[in-house]
Amino acid sequence: MQLPAPAPSERRDDSVARERRARRIAGLPRPVEPGLTGWRRFRxxxxxxxxxxxxxxxxxxxxxxxxxxxxxxxxxxxxxxxxxxxxxxxxxxxxxxxxxxxxxxxxxxxxxxxxxxxxxxxxxxxxxxxxxxxxxxxxxxxxxxxxxxxxxxxxxxxxxxxxxxxxxxxxxxxxxxxxxxxxxxxxxxxxxxxxxxxxxxxxxxxxxxxxxxxxxxxxxxxxxxxxxxxxxxxxxxxxxxxxxxxxxxxxxxxxxxxxxxxxxxxxxxxxxxxxxxxxxxxxxxxxxxxxxxxxxxxxxxxxxxxxxSTMMLLAVGAFLIIFLLLRYFRLVLAESRQVRARLQDFVSNGWLGEHDPIVFSRYRRRLKLICAAALRGPRCLLATVRLIHDMSELAQVRMGVVNGLVDGAAVERERELLLRIRSLRGRALDDTDGLTIKPPNWTLQSIRGWVGAHLPRRRPRTPVFAPPPPSQIPVGAPRR
Structure with missing residues (x-):
């Protein structure tokens, strides 16, 4: 006797459960469920x-x-x-x-x-x-x-x-x-x-x-x-x-x-x-x-x-700290090269722009993006920071796949990150070529106008007049 085929909702729930388990084993975040409010995602x-x-x-x-x-x-x-x-x-x-x-x-x-x-x-x-x-x-x-x-x-x-x-x-x-x-x-x-x-x-x-x-x-x-x-x-x-x-x-x-x-x-x-x-x-x-x-x-x-002596202790501590700082700078340079190489994989497939590996793998270019976005409003700043984070995580997920630390569960995570990157393109800053930290429309005249429009204005004060001088007519005299 042939068993009935499971319902589409059951198949969908089963696939979601398998994906969650695969991501949990691989150390990846849970899949994003569409249609959920922030409070329901929190709960x-x-x-x-x-x-x-x-x-x-x-x-x-x-x-x-x-x-x-x-x-x-x-x-x-x-x-x-x-x-x-x-x-x-x-x-x-x-x-x-x-x-x-x-x-x-x-x-x-x-x-x-x-x-x-x-x-x-x-x-x-x-x-x-x-x-x-x-x-x-x-x-x-x-x-x-x-x-x-x-x-x-x-x-x-x-x-x-x-x-x-x-x-x-x-x-x-x-x-x-x-x-x-x-x-x-x-x-x-x-x-x-x-x-x-x-x-x-x-x-x-x-x-x-x-x-x-x-x-x-x-x-x-x-x-x-x-x-x-x-x-x-x-x-x-x-x-x-x-x-x-x-x-x-x-x-x-x-x-x-x-x-x-x-x-x-x-x-x-x-x-x-x-x-x-x-x-x-x-x-x-x-x-x-x-x-x-x-x-x-x-x-x-x-x-x-x-x-x-304290000086001897400080000398040993300074040596260890300098050694770790030098190691830190070498590690930062190595990670920057790895991020650029892994983002280049997505450029080869046409999912990222040609300048993205260079822009999002160098610390000074990323700092320039953040400083420029901070002067263009909180929405632009938030979108730029999210874009930088998503680019870094995308490179690290691909790095885990290359090193054999993450299995096929990384495919859906890469897809989510690429979709989020595409949705942030219009709001975030994503290129430093020709970008000035100060917005082009910021002139001295426009800054003065903005400050004058946003400063609290003083209400006009009601003039207070002096009391009239006393009349020369004696008190109690009849008026004419």
Whole structure:
């Protein structure tokens, strides 16, 4: 007996399910369903709901971290004052909160430096602001809380008793690097699993790792600042503000590169694993990067524990940073050449213009497009940014096909990107030849007219006349 043929709707649903599964296995985004509103697309995305639940969790962990360190720092300051003066003097909650607010403002300088640096290097294929916020919140809340709990538990295991002065040193060298690097780098593995299609190069992984490390370093610096400030405030003869400035200069400025540098090694290993076909490399590359990060962290903590000079530490750090920057520039040039070569494949088939591989593979030309679009209105700017992103993703998808990382599921994704690129052509800027950053219709006269038309005009004021002079007729005299 022959079974009846499935209905067209069932065949369509089955093909959509197979396509979704193929894309999920290949690490590509889900197919776009036509006719859905923005709110329905938001509701159908599990990642959006994970993001919504993630930030309140970070706020809760920050509150728990505050409670833990409020008790820990208050106890340590009380023990320190009793040891120095013979009288136990612990800070009140009001004093602790005042120190917290003052130290947080100083730690924001380190946060600003890290944000500017990683926003500048993440330019070839920028990650979204949501992913940057997730990485920063993970390092500042989840990684800090997990490290605090694990370090405290492990430190109690390696400390003989309360009089063991080397217990904290052993914990800082042999325990903290393993837990802190694992806590900071966990977000890389989660993002690589959940949104693998968003990470197309090692530079993006380095950005995520750096932001996670910056968030961790800022919260850790606040803890050190508060402890040092309260030590100086409650001990007679110590200038608390001067002690705070010294530790800020040391931790917040001179050695602020420590945590981002260590986590960068793990990020490089994860980035190499994501762009390689070998299963052995996919396993060993992240593990090697993590081990290198732990060793570097152990060396950093060990030099501070044994009293190595700060200049020696800065020299080693400067050497590593310069080496990574040179490697970064080489990687950017290599990715630019690869993007141009993969876009050329679509030019050969007639799907892109001849100038597209040159325009969208060079950083200066893309920057010129964005600057020129910014002066032509928000619609032109948004369309230009989307066009640049779609071109970059199109090249990276084809690069995955060439390298054998993506199978036939990339065909539909390439088709979607080509259709979106075609729809953006009329609204976005797509060529730099003959393009001026300043629009041609911007003249001095037109600018003055636009400013005069958009400035708020003052309403004409009603003239106020002086009262009439008093008459010379005596009061009460009859009028004529």
């Amino acid at each position: 159908r995305s599990p990642l959006n709901w994970l993001t919504v639940a993630f930030f309140p969790l970070c706020a809760l962990l920050l509150w728990l971290t505050y409670r833990v360190y409020a008790v820990t720092i208050t106890t340590s300051v009380g023990d320190y004052t009793e040891q120095q003066t013979g009288t136990r003097s612990a800070p009140t909650p009001a004093q602790f909160n005042e120190a917290l607010w003052k130290c947080t403002r100083m730690a924001l300088v380190t946060l600003a430096i890290g944000l500017v640096f990683y926003l500048l290097i993440d330019r070839l294929r920028p990650t979204t602001l949501r992913l940057k916020a997730v990485a920063l919140a993970w390092g500042g809340a989840v990684a800090v809380y997990a490290s605090a709990v694990i370090n405290t538990w492990a430190s109690m295991r390696v400390t003989a008793d309360e009089t063991d002065e080397l217990g904290s040193v052993r914990a800082a060298i042999f325990i903290a690097p393993f837990t802190e690097e694992a806590a900071k780098a966990t977000v890389l593995f989660l993002l690589a699993i959940l949104v693998r299609h968003r990470f197309l190069s090692a530079i993006q992984m380095v950005t995520m790792a750096g932001l996670s490390a910056v968030g961790f370093a800022v919260v850790e610096d606040i803890v050190y600042y508060i402890r040092m400030y309260l030590y100086g405030s409650l001990v007679y003869g110590v200038d608390a503000d001067e002690s705070l400035r010294q530790i800020f200069y040391l931790r917040g400025l001179l050695t602020c590169w420590g945590h981002p540098l260590f986590t960068t090694f793990t990020a490089i290993g994860v980035g190499v694993a994501m762009r390689n076909r070998s299963k052995l490399v996919r396993v060993t590359a992240p593990l090697a990067g993590y081990c290198f990060a732990v060793c570097a962290h152990m060396g950093f903590n060990g030099t501070q524990s044994i009293g190595v």
